[in-house]
Amino acid sequence: DTAVSQTPKYLVTQMGNDKSIKCEQNLGHDTMYWYKQDSKKFLKIMFSYNNKELIINETVPNRFSPKSPDKAHLNLHINSLELGDSAVYFCASTRTGPTNTEAFFGQGTRLTVV
Amino acid sequence: RKEVEQDPGPFNVPEGATVAFNCTYSNSASQSFFWYRQDCRKEPKLLMSVYSSGNEDGRFTAQLNRASQYISLLIRDSKLSDSATYLCVVSLWGGATNKLIFGTGTLLAVQP
Numbered sequence: 001d002t003a004v005s006q007t008p009k010y011l012v013t014q015m016g017n018d019k020s021i022k023c024e025q026n027l028g029h030d031t032m033y034w035y036k037q038d039s040k041k042f043l044k045i046m047f048s049y050n051n052k053e054l055i056i057n058e059t060v061p062n063r064f065s066p067k068s069p070d071k072a073h074l075n076l077h078i079n080s081l082e083l084g085d086s087a088v089y090f091c092a093s094t095r096t097g098p099t100n101t102e103a104f105f106g107q108g109t110r111l112t113v114v
Numbered sequence: 115r116k117e118v119e120q121d122p123g124p125f126n127v128p129e130g131a132t133v134a135f136n137c138t139y140s141n142s143a144s145q146s147f148f149w150y151r152q153d154c155r156k157e158p159k160l161l162m163s164v165y166s167s168g169n170e171d172g173r174f175t176a177q178l179n180r181a182s183q184y185i186s187l188l189i190r191d192s193k194l195s196d197s198a199t200y201l202c203v204v205s206l207w208g209g210a211t212n213k214l215i216f217g218t219g220t221l222l223a224v225q226p
Contacts, residue, residue, distance in 0.1 A: 031212060041199065043158065043216040055212045090157055094214070101146055101205045103214050105157035 003027050006091045006106035013081055014114055021076045021109045023091030030096040031055075032074040033103070034066060037088040049074055050096060081113045115140055118217035120202050126223045131192045135220045137185040137202030144204040144215075147178050149187050152199045152219065161187075161200070192224045 006023040013019055025032065034046040048056035052068040063079045074091060091106040120137045127133050139147075147164040162169065164176040164185055175188040185202055202217035 033213070035216075040218070041152075042218050043201070045213050045215070048212050050212055092214075096212075101207070101214065102148070102160045102163075103150075103158075103203075105159070107157055 003104045004091060004093055004106040006089075006109055008109060009107060010110050010112075012112045012114065015081055015083060017081050018077070018079045019081060019111075020078070021089055021091075021111075023074045023076070023106055025072055025091075025093040025104065027093055027104060029093035029104075030071060031094045032068065032071075033092045033094075034074065034076050035090045035092060035105075037090060037108070039087070043090070047074075047076075078111075081111075083113050086111055086113045116218070117141060117215045118202055118204055120200075120217040120220050122218055122220060124221040124223050126225060127192055128225050129192055129194060131224075132188065132190045133192055133222060134189075135187045135200055135202075135222075137187075137217055139183050139185070139202075139204045139215075141204070141206060141215075142180075142183060143206060144183075145207055146205040147185050148203040148205075148214075149174075149176055149185075150201040150203055150216070152201055154198075158201055158216075189222075192222075194224050194226060197222055197224045 004025045031050045046060045047066045049068045065077045068074045088108045092103045094101045094103045149161040150158040151161045152158040164178045168177045173190045177186045199219040201219045
């Protein structure tokens with residue numbers, strides 16, 4: 001069973017389009033994240049949700065709107081896609097708390113905006 | 115200054131070599147520390163947690179120096195399969211901050 005699954009794995013779309021990436025975890029974790037990995041391979045946190053509530057929004061443009069319908073799901077909707085949005089987006093989850101916070105990642109969604 | 119800094123490498127080493135990676139972090143409130151491994155075009159996976167007392171897992175040894183805000187990873191007897199990017203990670207938890215902060219990663223290439 002996949003612990004953290006995100007879909008789609010690949011997404012190629014034109015500038016200006018709106019797209020969504022879905023993420024689900026079956027680990028019973030309370031905290032979920034979206035990370036963006038750019039062409040230089042730097043993993044940067046975008047959002048953190050704890051029990052469906054937004055905890056962190058790391059100055060991400062408001063074209064990016066996360067939605068957490070329940071603890072096990074954290075989806076990412078992106079409006080008006082731009083070339084600079086091309087990257088790999090990773091969903092992750094952890095237990096809540098400062099210790100034992102091993103993060104489990106989804107396989108990533110490789111977004112290419114053309 | 116980045117919150118977690120690592121030498122990006124690449125480190126090109128022969129099989130059997132010992133290689134050491136270093137990492138520094140800027141926030142003294144950081145609570146937990148980890149090394150993750152990321153293979154090409156794959157997701158990051160936990161390699162090991164890092165404790166002040168130091169910890170070892172087979173050929174891998176991790177150390178944490180809180181006073182210097184410095185983390186290290188030592189790999190002995192390198193194998194071809196160790197080739198990957200190694201990510202230094204710290205966690206910040208509490209109040210409005212619940213996150214894992216990743217370093218830029220150090221690329222290791224073990225040569226036959």
